[in-house]
Amino acid sequence: MDNELRTLQDKMNDFPDVLKFHLENYVLIDPKYYEHIQPGAKIRYITDEGKFRFGGEVLVNGYPDFLVLHNYKYTSKWSIDLKKNIIFLKDHDKTKKESIIKENLFNLYKEGYLEIRETPLEELKPDLSDIYKK
Numbered sequence: 001m002d003n004e005l006r007t008l009q010d011k012m013n014d015f016p017d018v019l020k021f022h023l024e025n026y027v028l029i030d031p032k033y034y035e036h037i038q039p040g041a042k043i044r045y046i047t048d049e050g051k052f053r054f055g056g057e058v059l060v061n062g063y064p065d066f067l068v069l070h071n072y073k074y075t076s077k078w079s080i081d082l083k084k085n086i087i088f089l090k091d092h093d094k095t096k097k098e099s100i101i102k103e104n105l106f107n108l109y110k111e112g113y114l115e116i117r118e119t120p121l122e123e124l125k126p127d128l129s130d131i132y133k134k
Contacts (some may be wrong), residue, residue, distance in 0.1 A: 004043070012052055019052050025095055028086035034082050042090035043082060055080075056090075068078035 012018050026044050029037070037043070037058055044055040056069035059077065066079045069088075108114045 008049065009053055013050070022052070022054070023088055025091050027091045029089050031087075034067075034087065035061070035087065037061050037063075037087070039066065043067070044088045046086040046088075046120045048084040101108070 012022070013051055023044060039058050039060065041058045042055070043058060045053050047053060056071045058067050059068075060068035062068065062079075062082075064082060068077060068079045070077045100112055105114065109116070
């Protein structure tokens with residue numbers, strides 16, 4: 001494929017660490033559970049060609065054949081073949097836990113227990129000078 005015609009998603013496939021990052025809050029779904037994917041679920045997927053795709057939100061689960069997705073801006077719809085793609089489902093438990101932690105940190109900040117600094121306090125920086133010594 002001509003390098004200029006490659007999409008962001010196509011280019012991302014060259015960087016496994018970036019792919020890992022974009023799948024961090026997603027869980028690999030065993031195909032035997034595809035029928036339980038509900039409309040409204042957020043998915044990402046890898047094609048049978050090994051290409052990462054951001055996916056979207058499920059509109060229709062046509063198990064065992066397909067899912068109909070739409071993007072998050074509701075500007076396009078498409079279907080994916082359930083037999084040819086590896087599906088990752090958004091991990092809402094992890095997202096909810098992170099949300100609670102963020103809310104708690106924000107509340108501590110509002111109450112004056114935390115402050116935001118340009119640079120960390122020197123006395124709070126860990127001493128890593130001998131981290132690689134045995």
